[in-house]
Amino acid sequence: xxxxxxxxxTAVPLRRSNVDTxxxxxxxxxxxxxxxxxxxxLFAAWREDPTFVLNDPAYExxxxxxxxxxxxxxxxxxHAVWALQQYGFRAVIAARFGDIFRNNSTKMGLLPVVLPxxxxxxxxxxxxxxxxxxxTVDLGERQVRWADxxxxxxxxxxxxxRLMEGLDDIGxxxxxxxxxxxxxNGRQPWLPxxx
Amino acid sequence: MGRTLAEKVWExxxxxxxxxxxxxxxxxxxxxxxxxxxxxxxxxxxxxxKVRRPDLTIATEDHNVPTVLGPISDPVSKTQVETLRxxxxxxxxxxxxxxxxxxxxVHIIGPQFGLTQPGMTIVCGDSHTSTHGAFGGIAFGIGTxxxxxxxxxxxxxxxxxxxxxxxxxxxLPAGVTAKDLILAIIAKIGTxxxxxxxxxxxxxxVRKLSMEGRMTVCNMSIEAGARAGMIAPDETTFAYLKGRxxxxxxxxxxxxxxxxxxxxxxxxxxxxQVVEIDATxxxxxxxxxxxxxxxxxxxxxxxxxxxxxxxxARAAAxxxxxxxxxxAGTPLREIEVDTVFVGSCTNGRIEDLRSAAEILKxxxxxxxxxxxxxxxxxxxxxxxxxxxxxxxxxxxxxxxAGCSMCLGMNPDTLQPxxxxxxxxxxxxxxxxxxGGRTHLVSPQVAAATAVTGRLTAPAxx
Numbered sequence: 001x002x003x004x005x006x007x008x009x010t011a012v013p014l015r016r017s018n019v020d021t022x023x024x025x026x027x028x029x030x031x032x033x034x035x036x037x038x039x040x041x042l043f044a045a046w047r048e049d050p051t052f053v054l055n056d057p058a059y060e061x062x063x064x065x066x067x068x069x070x071x072x073x074x075x076x077x078x079h080a081v082w083a084l085q086q087y088g089f090r091a092v093i094a095a096r097f098g099d100i101f102r103n104n105s106t107k108m109g110l111l112p113v114v115l116p117x118x119x120x121x122x123x124x125x126x127x128x129x130x131x132x133x134x135x136t137v138d139l140g141e142r143q144v145r146w147a148d149x150x151x152x153x154x155x156x157x158x159x160x161x162r163l164m165e166g167l168d169d170i171g172x173x174x175x176x177x178x179x180x181x182x183x184x185n186g187r188q189p190w191l192p193x194x195x
Numbered sequence: 196m197g198r199t200l201a202e203k204v205w206e207x208x209x210x211x212x213x214x215x216x217x218x219x220x221x222x223x224x225x226x227x228x229x230x231x232x233x234x235x236x237x238x239x240x241x242x243x244x245k246v247r248r249p250d251l252t253i254a255t256e257d258h259n260v261p262t263v264l265g266p267i268s269d270p271v272s273k274t275q276v277e278t279l280r281x282x283x284x285x286x287x288x289x290x291x292x293x294x295x296x297x298x299x300x301v302h303i304i305g306p307q308f309g310l311t312q313p314g315m316t317i318v319c320g321d322s323h324t325s326t327h328g329a330f331g332g333i334a335f336g337i338g339t340x341x342x343x344x345x346x347x348x349x350x351x352x353x354x355x356x357x358x359x360x361x362x363x364x365x366x367l368p369a370g371v372t373a374k375d376l377i378l379a380i381i382a383k384i385g386t387x388x389x390x391x392x393x394x395x396x397x398x399x400x401v402r403k404l405s406m407e408g409r410m411t412v413c414n415m416s417i418e419a420g421a422r423a424g425m426i427a428p429d430e431t432t433f434a435y436l437k438g439r440x441x442x443x444x445x446x447x448x449x450x451x452x453x454x455x456x457x458x459x460x461x462x463x464x465x466x467x468q469v470v471e472i473d474a475t476x477x478x479x480x481x482x483x484x485x486x487x488x489x490x491x492x493x494x495x496x497x498x499x500x501x502x503x504x505x506x507x508a509r510a511a512a513x514x515x516x517x518x519x520x521x522x523a524g525t526p527l528r529e530i531e532v533d534t535v536f537v538g539s540c541t542n543g544r545i546e547d548l549r550s551a552a553e554i555l556k557x558x559x560x561x562x563x564x565x566x567x568x569x570x571x572x573x574x575x576x577x578x579x580x581x582x583x584x585x586x587x588x589x590x591x592x593x594x595x596a597g598c599s600m601c602l603g604m605n606p607d608t609l610q611p612x613x614x615x616x617x618x619x620x621x622x623x624x625x626x627x628x629x630g631g632r633t634h635l636v637s638p639q640v641a642a643a644t645a646v647t648g649r650l651t652a653p654a655x656x
Contacts, residue, residue: 022623027604031271033233070387076322078338104338183210190443190451193250
């Protein structure tokens with residue numbers, strides 16, 4: 001996984017709520033068996049609208065997506081995270097996230113940042129007023145900073161550590177292979193197997 | 196203090212707990228399908244890892260498969276399905292491919308084989324894994340990184356979600372189904388209402404649901420934002436399980452049932468949140484917008500965006516009405532549809548097909564109507580009961596098993612601007628095909644709608 005410590009960049013304001021993962025990457029793109037090339041499918045249907053924010057040259061190169069609440073609801077497709085990353089996003093800021101999307105993001109090093117709704121609104125307005133506004137997402141300090149604003153966000157210590165180190169969960173878990181084997185020996189005898 | 200059902204099942208599966216870290220949770224059953232697994236198997240190969248417990252893993256082909264007989268014509272879909280076959284063979288995972296008697300939608304086949312049992316932890320790279328919670332286990336959807344993690348370790352690091360009780364008081368009136376109930380619950384708590392929680396559905400109306408109905412309710416927990424949904428096991432659960440191919444037998448059955456009976460929330464347990472629903476006032480529900488929380492009783496009219504006090508909800512409603520091509524004030528019963536879809540992991544089980552057949556018997560459909568069994572076993576059973584003859588006589592299409600028109604990954608799709616009444620779970624923009632417009636309904640409302648061509652409750656016929 002790509003490590004995330006601190007990132008400074010410009011933002012893209014997405015003034016929509018309930019941005020489900022079917023919008024982030026429509027199902028037709030899920031037929032791929034590789035992990036690359038998903039940036040072309042990012043918001044594919046919405047991008048057909050010339051007025052959609054990603055088509056606005058003012059926001060070109062934006063690496064922080066600032067969305068309305070309930071971003072990443074619906075389908076478990078991790079392809080949504082891959083599409084955002086491959087398009088160039090390093091962090092998504094919203095007041096609420098779908099649980100599975102948030103989990104998937106932290107496995108891949110895309111930082112989901114939960115800010116209060118009024119702060120998200122304020123940031124969207126600031127970016128709309130000045131699309132070149134520099135925003136810093138600082139995971140070490142757990143802060144989002146822009147202009148004179150400093151807004152704290154919460155993230156648990158363990159996830160923060162994993163993200164900052166860019167650690168692979170499987171490697172971490174396999175350090176406890178003995179615990180897994182011990183647990184397996186004590187499982188209830190009636191539990192089914194697929195064989 | 197007592198414990199909730201969710202806490203009991205969770206604690207039973209903790210492999211390792213350490214201060215400041217997520218619990219390491221053991222996974223009893225891992226379901227696989229072709230869409231979210233290829234990159235996970237690739238990851239295993241790259242790292243030189245094996246599937247730790249192929250005997251706790253099962254795969255099927257469902258999302259891409261056509262529901263008419265014949266090979267897959269789309270080369271990209273075909274590659275994805277063939278990739279699953281290669282991976283299953285290489286890593287020793289049991290697979291039910293297209294054409295196999297055990298093939299079907301991943302969340303239909305687990306329960307029908309008796310692999311889904313009370314008290315288990317079940318995961319799948321699919322958000323509707325919450326379906327399996329109907330048996331009293333913890334079941335949730337995961338992404339591809341986590342699929343790889345479970346393949347390699349049979350565990351997942353996770354924090355225990357909070358608990359939410361949805362108490363459904365009183366009995367559902369005649370003609371009101373499990374689907375109407377869950378649509379009403381989602382409309383009440385919203386698409387984000389369950390975030391970070393496992394919902395336990397409780398109360399008289401829930402106890403009286405069949406296993407099929409309970410699966411429909413738990414299936415859509417994710418549409419309320421919840422991590423999982425569950426229902427305490429009882430005699431209905433045991434009766435459904437007994438005699439299924441992977442259910443315990445003899446002494447093991449007695450042992451299992453004794454344990455399963457302990458899987459209930461203690462009387463003095465405390466939930467983090469409690470939501471109450473009065474079942475007695477419910478009527479058939481239908482969605483009007485582009486998220487599953489945008490639903491209303493069928494007797495209502497399309498709402499006006501101004502009726503929403505919250506500016507975010509108002510903007511969402513405005514956008515939804517534009518996408519759906521609807522005007523505020525239109526009675527929902529006057530909305531005409533082009534297509535009716537009965538099927539999916541939400542409503543593709545035998546009971547769903549029986550209830551649709553009951554309405555279509557002796558009647559004719561006015562719209563294109565797809566009846567898609569959730570699995571080949573459901574198909575076989577329906578044919579043994581003669582349901583397929585009822586559907587065909589009514590002018591509906593009787594199909595092979597698959598996800599079909601639930602998600603626009605196979606040939607069954609809506610064309611731009613087309614409108615459906617669908618028993619599936621998501622009315623997102625473009626979910627059933629680019630530009631398609633979806634109204635979520637129960638199988639009964641879907642069947643009645645097929646007869647009139649407008650959103651219709653069976654009682655209206």
